Each structure stands twice: as structure tokens, then as C-alpha cells.
Amino acid sequence: MSNINVQRRRFLKTSVGLAAVAIAPGMLLFEVAHGKSEAVSNKVRWGMLINTASCVEGCNDCVAACNKENGLAGGLNSGGLSPTDSQWIRKVELKDMRGGRTLSLPMMCQHCAHPPCVDVCPTGASFKRADGIVLVDRHRCIGCRYCMMACPYKARSFVHEPLHDQNPDVPRGKGTVESCTMCVHRVDRGQQPACAEACPNKAILFGNLNDPDSEIAIKIRTVASVQVRADLGLNTGVRYQGL
């Protein structure tokens, strides 16, 4: 009798285990195919670490990838329509006038933990998602551009012209302010932002700052990195190494 019970128990254990193994990947696939039905949580904080030593002067791949992914025209120099075309990421060249050392780095929305653009927004359109990504809710934006004034990084752009043929994943429209979304539509699918993926030298490291075992958190613990205008105490999500 007891022998049967033991066998029965063993059988139940293995079958439950097998069922879990069989169902788990299906659930994952289902989630990928049908989108997440859970809200993002503040257990995650998305961030970037940019290694200025790997960023090559004259290389514009991250900017081009951003423009392509988000459907930005790129300004007159990139064959765009107008000098007022949006800029979500741009390359900045720095030169130390005494020593002559030159640096090149990409500059975009720094996804602050205490974003000034959110403080000044009169309609609540500018907001920070629970996972640290700072966004504009274009349904609420009235185009007043206070946030553009408040941002110390000049990260935001105003859409001056009517737009057509937007990426179905990236709605954009005239009369609203916009900026780097850290490719939120890709991140929610489990992908990297377009700029990080496009960088030929892997100068942009994207990851979860809150997870102590993530590559980005380990690197921030072990190498010297700075926040741009750290004196403002905004606690930016984007950090620079070798600045």
C-alpha cells in the first residue's frame, strides 16, 4: 500500500514538473506575441552607460539608427525637410582648450530620476514611467514648450510641421513636444534601444540599473562614470564613462 503511495507521489511530482516545463515557454511566447498585460514596475530602472573612449569622432550611426527607428526626418543635413526637424539624439564633440584632448559622445534625454521637465509641465503630459523612462504623453501635451525650457540637456524638440507615415509603434504629431523615449516600444518587447544596438563599438551599454547583477550595474560599480551636470542633483539614468 505504502509502496503504491510513494509511486503515486513520485508520478504526480514528475508530471507536475513536466507540465510546468511544457507550459512555461508557451506562456513566454504568448506574452511576446500578445504584449505585456502587466504594468511596468519601479523594481526596474532602465539606464545607459556611454563609454566615451569607444565613441568615434565623426561616427553618426546611433543618430541614424534613432532617426530610422522613430521616423525622424533628421534635419536638412540628413536629407530631412526642415531645419526644425526633431533631434532625439545628437553627437557632441568636446575639446579641452588647454590640453587639446578631444572627445565625442552622444547626447540625449538623460532620463532623470527627478526630471525638471515633469516639474514644470502644466498638464501632466511630461511624466516619468515607473521604470524610470521619461516620456511625453502626447494625448495631454498642449505644446507650451515649458519642458524644453526646463531641460538642462536641451533634449526635447517641438514638432513644427505636419507629419505623415509615422512608424505604427512610434506615434508622433505636430504641435507636441517629444524626446528620446529610450525606444520604449522596443524595451517593452525585451529589445535594446536602437542606438545601443546600432553602435559599432558597443559604446552604449543599456540595462537595468536596479539589478545588481546586470552588466550595466556591475560596470557602474567598477569603473568611474559621471552624470552630466551632476551638480543639479537630477540623478540621471544615462551616465558617461571617461568624460
Added chain:
Amino acid sequence: MKTILLILLLAAAPSWAAGSIVPKLDIGKGGQCVKDPQWMRKNHMHLLTQQRDETVRKGIRDETYSLKNCIECHASLRDNSVIGRDDSFCQGCHNYEAVSIDCFECHSSKRKSAWVQSK
């Protein structure tokens, strides 16, 4: 008197009940919708408004009620769009009801697959 009224009613019925100028829509792939069509005609805007706030602000990307999912099924098979023609899925009805659609000033009216191909 009652019979006359009844006859009058019956005679008058077709002119308003048959709806002679109801818009004929190109429903694209169509198929089973998330709710029955009559309910959707009346309430789709509430679903979309609810879903848009959940998606933008909380990152909930459940596709059942997403605008992108609507377009995926209902964009015309001819031009892959829900607007642009008098019988387009969104525009047809909105013209008939004289309600403007603001969605597509920012959102793409095309299927993602068609948009990718056009790039």
C-alpha cells in the same frame, strides 16, 4: 382608428428602419472582433481611451484593445489603411456620423507589415 394607425406605421417603417444610406465599409480581414459589432460601434472610443492611457503611462501593452490591433484586422486589403477612402473602416463611419478622427494625426493608419514594406 387603430388599424389605420397601424397601417400608417407599417407604411412609414421602411423609410427609417431600413437605413437606406448606411455606410458600406471595407472591413479588411474582419473576423471575430473583441466584442459584438453593435457594441463596438457604440463604445470603441472608450476602449481606445482606456487602453491608450494604460499603454502610454503604465506600459501595459495588452494587444486586445490596442489601436494597432484594430488596424491589423480592419485595414483595407487594398491600401492597408483604415482611412483615406469613403469606405475605409474608420473614415466611412466617421464621415457618416460627422465626427472627426484625431487619432491619425499622430498614429499611423497603416498595418505595421505594410509600413515596414513601404520603407
